[in-house]
Amino acid sequence: MRYILLVGFILFFTSCSQKRVEKLRGFSYTPAGKLVPAKSGKGRVGDTYIYAPGIRFPIEEAPAYINSQVYGIGGYLGEKGSLCDKRNYQYPWHDNYCEKRGWKMPLCSGGKGHQGDDIRTATCEKKKYHAVAVEDGRIVSIGKYTVSLRGKSGRTYRYLHLDPKTLQVRRGQKVRRGQRIGLVSNYMGKTPTSIHLHFDMKQTIKIGNKSKVMFVPPYTSLVDAYKRLLRGNP
């Protein structure tokens, strides 16, 4: 009985201290699918499923901020101002998967939307923060501004806008979870974008005797991964 009480106490204490760490760092987030601002489209509200459980957060260090690039301050369709406005660099996080785009996306309302989540680094500086592998796997392709990692799970994770000169991986290379891939930038070939990491996850879903490859919602997996990063256990 004494041991049960002791284990219970330890578990309770650990849970409290973890909550304290999160609180201490001020992390907060709006629910998956709630897009901000509302005019940025309809998200996949209510889908709280974690599609990629246990992944490492794709940026090496906290803080990082998930919010809209297009509808954020200084964004193409956002409030006028600087992309580096400090309001873009604060909590709460806002999901931007399924944000308005003309791109085919079967899991989004109306069949169109943003394929992943855009993540800002701690500060508005390019080539400073490392993107890292979210799980063990292989780098299957490196395009002009995209690095694709196929994890052991079979899921493919895409990292967009890393600075090509800072890449620390090559095609076919095996990588370990947490291994550095490259520095987050605004690189998009000859048409630079804002400083951020576009991160998405592609996987095959079997539907009866058919199957389809889809970009699945990354937000819940990222929230889960980020909490672990804040607790010091990425």
Next chain:
Amino acid sequence: MRYIYIFVFSFSILSAGGGILDIDWSSVAPKSIQQKPSAPYPKVLTEGIKDVHLPVYLSRQFAYDKNMSVVADKDFYTITIDLDEAVVTFSGDRTYQESVSPKNPEFQKIAKATPPVEYNSAEGIMSAMFNRHGANYSINIECEDPKKDKRCQKIDFISSLYHSLTIVGGRP
């Protein structure tokens, strides 16, 4: 109603845990796998895909490109070709990561709405996705100048690649 679907989907219908999709080798035209190429394919290709257990598709015009890079295991492959100011990739995959009941209305609708080949342009990348013999395939083109390069703006180029696909390897 949509939210109800999503709610139900989130908690009970999607089943984690993947597997391997069956390849219908009988649907692969015997000619395609028996026909020998006019010249031997480059070693980088033959060595790279020697253990792949699904039909390997590549556009004819790239089948002899010695500078391609191949990443593969028994259940997937990605072949990358560097072009002038663009990169094209050909991928095939016979794994799945989740399964869902065919009775699920959202996925039933998605499966029905899927054309034989689906062209899409997103993040400046032009893609073509299709399912053949039970496996999933894609072609992607990424351009140095995604807003001006026609290969990433219009489907003509990717469509020509799709229509010139040939089986270059893979075995049951």
